[in-house]
Amino acid sequence: MSTIERAEVFVASPGRTFVTLRITTSDGVTGLGDATLNGRELAVASYLQDHLVPLLIGKDPARIEDMWQYLYKGAYWRRGPVTMTAISAVDTALWDIKGKVAGLPVYQLLGGRSRDGVMVYSHASGTDVPSLLDDVQRYLDLGYKAVRAQAAVPDVGGTYGVRKGTVYEPAASTLPDEQPWDTEAYLRFAPTYLDAVRERFGFGFHLLHDVHHRLTPIEAARFGKRVEDAQLFWMEDPTPAENQEAFRLIRQHTTTPLAVGEVLTSIWDVQHLITEQLIDYVRTTVVHAGGITHLRRIFDLAALYQVRTGSHGATDLSPVSLAAAVHIDIAVPNFGIQEYMGHVDETAEVFRSGVTFADGMLHPCEEPGLGVEYDEKAAERFPYEPRYLPVARRLDGSVHDW
Template sequence: MKITDVKIFVCSPGRNFVTVKIYTDQGLTGIGDATLNGREKAVVAYLEDHLVPLLIGRDAARIEDTWQYLYRGAYWRRGPVTMAAIAGIDMALWDIKAKAAGMPLYELLGGASRDRLMCYGHAQGGDIAEAVESVGALIDEGYRAVRVQSGIPGLPPVYGADGTSTNGAAENALPREELWSTSKYLRHAPKLFEAVREAHGWDVELLHDVHHRLTPIEAARLGKDLEPYRLFWLEDAVAAEHQEGFRLIRNHTTTPIAVGEVFNTIWDARLLIEEQLIDYIRMTSVHAGGITPMRRIADFAGLHNVRTGAHGAMDMSPICLASNIHLGFWVPNFGIQEYSGYSEETLEVFPGTWSMADGHLYPGHGPGHGVEFDEDLAERYPFERSYLPVNRLEDGTLWHW
């Protein structure tokens, strides 16, 4: 089964998404997600100018060889642009292979290890009272796990507290600048989780995202302060480059640690996994190079008592979410799946067989990964330039967002 054509689509039904569609001489097609938020056009150029010409005439069934050809065959490896581009191709090829086999993707990976996937939703508020109310609303919807963020007294709205993550999509839009104070945050976070536990008890799993803003010793202090509230995990406590710093965090707190949404290859996480410095690896299909490497990463993590917790923000298309769901259905060491939801427009452009009910995700049982792409509808939503915010300390120093 030969690849005859590859097309790249960019649309913005609420968010910008990059979609790869591969055509074969047997009439089967497959689609993959190649979205890199805020740098979408860089991935498009990498695909159209460098990778697509290499694919025409290749055997669509040789997924492993194609992945190695695109990754190992390039002298300049890794990086978010390269790995997102390879991911879009890899997902599309797995979609084709599962369709050719007439089975859902998780069956092709080795079959289901469970019946459903626990997912977590996002609760947020401008202050603690609003955040506590938001947690209650998600519990009422059936969620068993909730990520909780709130505004910080003395600061304008910060990440995760105001429900926005971009600066809009106007042609002249520039990144929104946010303000940060570590000392104010460290005093505030324990009060947030004390209030949530007091209001909602202990039957709900609670998660929290620091978004890479602390030093290792600050993260260790926060983890220790949060121990009484039994978090499911503390996410992205320090900058992802600080792998050795996780040793200090691990030595000072028993709060479970999660990291990895900005990682691109296993080399970004090798030390963290080998030394069991984390409890959950948050790498996701689109940013880690696709389904092929995610299988290896999950197996490697499983050998070291690390479970999966794939990134699932709304700036990755439903194709990526579906791929993560199928991987989660198969992988023995599944932990949890993030689910932040999609706009109605996004779900119309990317209709799929996956579903969410009572705080759990289900992949559906049709062939492939189960997501389609409405090309005609996508044309109504052209690309709109936008950025993620940037962050500054109160004295003006640029900081991690």
């Protein structure tokens, strides 16, 4: 019987910081898992290296479900982003191994294709409305069928989602950037640029917008009602999800679809949102919600209530997570859309992925497993760089949700 012989944790910063787990079996088969938690990477690396890796050695890599339960229930301390990200890495790596042993891409092990490709959206942004419109045009020219739109609020320096370089990456290499925030100015301005996008480009593509947890429930309700004519594909994270009853209030005031879940880590975190049909899209992701095994459970629950998938897919997910997401997306019946921002060239030097983009859709690699390789030698050229996500402060100096 094949057993787990070695498990290695790699921390590198090729363009941004990633934590990668590589499991090797006694038969020489390797599997990769992503363990990146933006701004708290070393906490997960330590959890893996100091607590989980010793538990893996000698175990049967084929017993994925048993391993998931062992790591989740056996720790006593359950859930939370650090624990679930570490479990995700192990689970994803074991699915990669299982696919290689079977000689099949992972999506075939999940039941095969439910669709030909995975529709994705990317992030258009601008420092003002004209530059946002130019950026939307750029993504439409690239073939995207769905675009998220964000623009800097005039005279407010901390607007979420405005790209500075080729790829949006809010984490900074110093201590957290403290950014100002003015809710009232945002509520006045954001609907106007969403209207401007529709006025210029029409309704022949999907338009998305991320509020990024910044509104109270009644403010989010007012915003959702105001932008109904723009026919958003979704309004993302309108208010912090800790108070899930808040989404019932938003529902009472607007028909704008709601998407939530990128910071939630388990089926229990989204159970109420799904079963009460308080959201339209669940955004949990393979890297933070327990890996392929647990994410599939979440998506299956969502399917019962006509909630569709819309997994988080920013640059703080490595190409390993993106590949795993595409394998799940191509298989589940209630797929909605997949976030896709791409990665910088340095990332591509370390991770070799077979995922391809064409005609607004991603396509999984047909090689056995996930179809991703990790170049350890290349990673050595990009040593760890500590980075922090920003902190938002209201104009009176008090801390706000970022």
